[in-house]
Amino acid sequence: MTDYDKYDALIFDLDGTLVDSMPAHYQAWQQTAAEYGFEVDEAWYHTRGGSPAWLTAQSLIETFSLSVEPQVLADRKNQIFSELAEMEVVVLPAAEVAKTYAGRKPMAIGTGTLTDIADKLLKKAGLLELFDVVVGADQVDAHKPSPDTFLKCAELLSVESHQCLVFEDAPFGIQAAKAAGMDVIDVTDAKRV
Template sequence: MLLPLPDGEFKAYLFDCDGTITDSMPAHHRAWLAALGEWGGDFPRDLFYAWGGRTVVDVITDLNALQGLTMPVAEVAARREELFQAMLPEIGAVPGVLEHIDAAYRRIPFAVVSGSTRESVTASLSALDLLDRFEALVCAEDYARPKPDPEGYLLAARLLGADPADCLVFEDTELGVAAAEAAGMRYVRVPPPWER
């Protein structure tokens, strides 16, 4: 399933990672449920997908508030990452996105803009043997204001030397699409797993 691109010439492709390059959202959800469950927390599937693109710290903090819990943010985040990385061998690439990466590689520079940590993004892309395709990684620790703020996408454009208007964003979440629009970039919406 090749995803249709908007008309025009693009000088850079910017990709979200989880759910966009890597078909990892179901595994992330399982890791979240297991890690949170150890502290009495829960993360219903609809809320998990609605909050796609948010940082791990923000998710744990807001789940604590919503569920009246005091889960230790750093410990839960580390445990979730440990559980997720154990699942990496079962995760593949999103086919329609992988086809665009293969077709444009070496013609157009690529960057990743993710709300996940550099450790998580690097591990995911390495597991798929795709890490070397990306000239820049912009991860949660690289910017102050998460999606839907455009900061991460604007930083990626600067790192690639591209004007934001010449960048095409691949995103699977509403927050990510809003960030791309706020950055003045066109985008491709990557459908969720159940629509593919």
């Protein structure tokens, strides 16, 4: 028996937790930025982990005084990322936990990525069939660090939020899990926070 057995459901972030897609997300932002005449600093970008593209776009527009709508910028980034996601997907160690508990516990994905792109990444990684629910950025109004993504996962799994364990890699996601009243494992150092 592991510590995970005491929970009624497991919820996983996607990017940086189950698959190493963060470099592709950053590359997509770099290409988008080049098209719109600005640059994205990698250190700054990593502070945005777990945030949906339109919120990152909004921040970039404010930072660089761009005259483009956030959704237009986000849509372009998502289009580029979707093309990049067709390439090889690297599966991360947290996926082993999901494989171990598939069919034994209700499991969900709670991600800042759009649902259709998340589904595509999970399918490419051979992980989609492990999960009962995928909640993407397009399914909630308030995004990480708000708890809404994880609360929707719990609701769709029919599990009380305090009975869920979240696996996350990003500060926004960790904050969101805590705000949802859930325990959380920071997969970057594999400890509960």
